[in-house]
Amino acid sequence: MLRNCDDHTKNFSFRLRKDQQWELAPAYDICHAYRPDSLWVSQHALSINGKRKDITKYDLLHLAESMNIKKADTIISEINNKVNLWNNYAEETMVNSKLRDAIKNTLISFL
Numbered sequence: 867m868l869r870n871c872d873d874h875t876k877n878f879s880f881r882l883r884k885d886q887q888w889e890l891a892p893a894y895d896i897c898h899a900y901r902p903d904s905l906w907v908s909q910h911a912l913s914i915n916g917k918r919k920d921i922t923k924y925d926l927l928h929l930a931e932s933m934n935i936k937k938a939d940t941i942i943s944e945i946n947n948k949v950n951l952w953n954n955y956a957e958e959t960m961v962n963s964k965l966r967d968a969i970k971n972t973l974i975s976f977l
Contacts, residue, residue, distance in 0.1 A: 898969050949975050
């Protein structure tokens with residue numbers, strides 16, 4: 867899937883709906899800043915199922931279950947399909963090939 871290592875690790879929020887129910891806010895402030903060669907940056911992210919690397923689909927499903935997220939498998943599949951289109955998106959937006967390949971090497975895909 868995608869990674870977002872940033873200067874702050876809490877780029878998520880909740881919002882209160884009109885019916886007084888809390889929900890996860892849409893994603894924001896997302897940029898690619900992952901550096902696996904940097905101990906500080908590579909660990910400057912929230913863990914998934916206690917892990918920051920070698921994350922599996924099982925890890926995501928386990929986390930989703932613990933947070934009562936419905937249709938987690940479908941959501942993961944939809945995101946995975948988009949991740950697999952990275953080269954297309956990069957070419958469309960004219961990301962240079964060196965950066966495109968560097969980012970691609972950090973993506974996690976569950977084929």
